[in-house]
Amino acid sequence: MPVSPARVAAFEILLRIDQADSYASELLHAQRLAKLSREDHGLSTELVMGVLRWRSVLDQRISEYLTQPFAKLDLEVLTALRLGAYQMLFLDRIPNHAAVDGSVELIKRARKRSAAGMVNAVLRRLSNDFHFSQQQREGGHPAEQLQLAAHPQWLVERWAEVYGAEVTEKICAYDQLAPKTTIRINDCELVEELRREGVTLKPGSLLTSASSADRGYITRTKAFRERRLIIQDEASQLVALLVGKGDSLLDCCAAPGGKTRILAEQNPKSSVTAVELHPHRAALLKKLVPLENVRVISGDVRRLPLAMKFDRVLLDAPCSGTGTLARNPEIKWRLKLEDIPRLQAYQLEILLSAMNQVAARGRLVYSTCSLEPEENSDVIEKALSANSSFRVVDCRDELLRLKREGELATEDMDRLLSGPYLRTIPGVHSYDGFFAAVLERN
Ligand SMILES: C[S@@+](CC[C@H](N)C(=O)[O-])C[C@H]1O[C@@H](n2cnc3c(N)ncnc32)[C@H](O)[C@@H]1O
Numbered sequence: 001m002p003v004s005p006a007r008v009a010a011f012e013i014l015l016r017i018d019q020a021d022s023y024a025s026e027l028l029h030a031q032r033l034a035k036l037s038r039e040d041h042g043l044s045t046e047l048v049m050g051v052l053r054w055r056s057v058l059d060q061r062i063s064e065y066l067t068q069p070f071a072k073l074d075l076e077v078l079t080a081l082r083l084g085a086y087q088m089l090f091l092d093r094i095p096n097h098a099a100v101d102g103s104v105e106l107i108k109r110a111r112k113r114s115a116a117g118m119v120n121a122v123l124r125r126l127s128n129d130f131h132f133s134q135q136q137r138e139g140g141h142p143a144e145q146l147q148l149a150a151h152p153q154w155l156v157e158r159w160a161e162v163y164g165a166e167v168t169e170k171i172c173a174y175d176q177l178a179p180k181t182t183i184r185i186n187d188c189e190l191v192e193e194l195r196r197e198g199v200t201l202k203p204g205s206l207l208t209s210a211s212s213a214d215r216g217y218i219t220r221t222k223a224f225r226e227r228r229l230i231i232q233d234e235a236s237q238l239v240a241l242l243v244g245k246g247d248s249l250l251d252c253c254a255a256p257g258g259k260t261r262i263l264a265e266q267n268p269k270s271s272v273t274a275v276e277l278h279p280h281r282a283a284l285l286k287k288l289v290p291l292e293n294v295r296v297i298s299g300d301v302r303r304l305p306l307a308m309k310f311d312r313v314l315l316d317a318p319c320s321g322t323g324t325l326a327r328n329p330e331i332k333w334r335l336k337l338e339d340i341p342r343l344q345a346y347q348l349e350i351l352l353s354a355m356n357q358v359a360a361r362g363r364l365v366y367s368t369c370s371l372e373p374e375e376n377s378d379v380i381e382k383a384l385s386a387n388s389s390f391r392v393v394d395c396r397d398e399l400l401r402l403k404r405e406g407e408l409a410t411e412d413m414d415r416l417l418s419g420p421y422l423r424t425i426p427g428v429h430s431y432d433g434f435f436a437a438v439l440e441r442n
Pocket of ligand 1: 236253259260276277299301316319350
């Protein structure tokens with residue numbers, strides 16, 4: 001029996017995510033998927049993101065019906081089981097027999113024919129089990145328990161300690177739903193062009209130039225293909241706006257370039273130097289941000305070959321990404337507790353180096369999309385005790401500036417702050433979890 005192209009694509013993507021540490025969002029937008037019909041692309045996205053979002057819950061249910069140890073399952077077999085279980089337990093529109101048959105066929109295609117009987121038996125037994133209703137998944141008890149269980153316990157425990165139980169539940173609930181598709185757009189002609197392609201927009205809640213898709217698919221529009229617009233969460237846009245105006249700007253960890261683009265647009269007469277460690281990502285940045293005032297350098301911020309100093313520097317540091325789990329659910333299963341101190345040491349090293357590039361009375365914005373204090377305020381404190389020529393600028397003043405400049409849509413700035421820092425929390429806010437600190441050189 002032929003298996004649907006959507007299930008084949010989802011199966012292959014899930015395998016690559018586990019085998020090659022790839023990112024779901026990148027694979028789902030890769031060129032090879034462009035040949036899928038709109039419906040198939042939608043179903044593959046739903047399957048990949050759903051399996052990744054609910055993986056621990058699915059594994060728990062699968063293991064209840066196995067007659068062999070869970071740890072001994074081949075990755076292909078486990079992936080087919082997860083796909084089948086996800087469709088049966090979480091999707092309302094797919095009949096159980098289609099989910100079971102699809103997974104059995106995937107296993108045969110993957111040349112694991114000997115496991116087909118076992119996959120069939122486990123999924124059939126599971127299909128007699130209960131289905132999680134939408135209400136159970138998204139609201140009310142026991143939704144909270146299910147949403148918490150869809151995260152590694154160590155993460156839930158540390159968030160409960162840092163943010164409290166109520167906020168932790170909100171973060172976990174937010175992570176389990178598809179986030180909004182947000183863009184930065186202030187061109188009426190482009191809005192009209194999108195509308196002609198079936199995309200209607202609604203205004204962002206944080207920024208006046210941000211909009212999210214109300215109807216239609218931005219990623220399928222000509223403007224998206226031609227890179228005239230990019231998808232970028234509102235909190236990420238806000239971080240770039242915090243950098244402000246300068247004659248010379250440096251974006252230290254720049255690819256894929258969402259923030260570089262905003263820096264260049266906000267400073268059309270100034271030059272923006274964008275540094276990126278990985279050459280292939282630097283090449284991607286060049287393609288995605290083809291603006292005249294942007295110069296891309298492939299290099300390591302810790303060993304910058306630049307003699308000049310800059311009056312505005314952005315360091316959007318590599319981080320755990322725990323503020324973006326709704327968008328990147330694979331991070332939940334990859335990240336380990338011991339990664340956090342390792343990331344902190346790296347972030348501190350990069351930050352101290354970036355600070356050396358700031359001109360007198362110049363400013364540096366340090367940001368991450370992590371919820372972990374070790375990667376955020378702790379890095380700032382350590383950097384300031386190693387280099388006392390900087391002070392922390394209160395982000396409130398920068399938000400007031402953005403309000404005066406007409407960029408900020410919200411009135412409620414205190415909700416965005418934690419002490420002098422910007423702190424957004426998914427679920428508390430309706431955008432990704434970003435941290436930012438503004439430092440000024442004496
Ligand atoms: C969080 S991402 C940046 C996202 C980007 N600012 C944006 O808004 O599109 C961090 C980037 O830093 C790069 N990176 C990591 N270590 C680096 C280093 N030592 N020097 C320069 N870039 C680095 C990574 O390859 C990655 O592309």
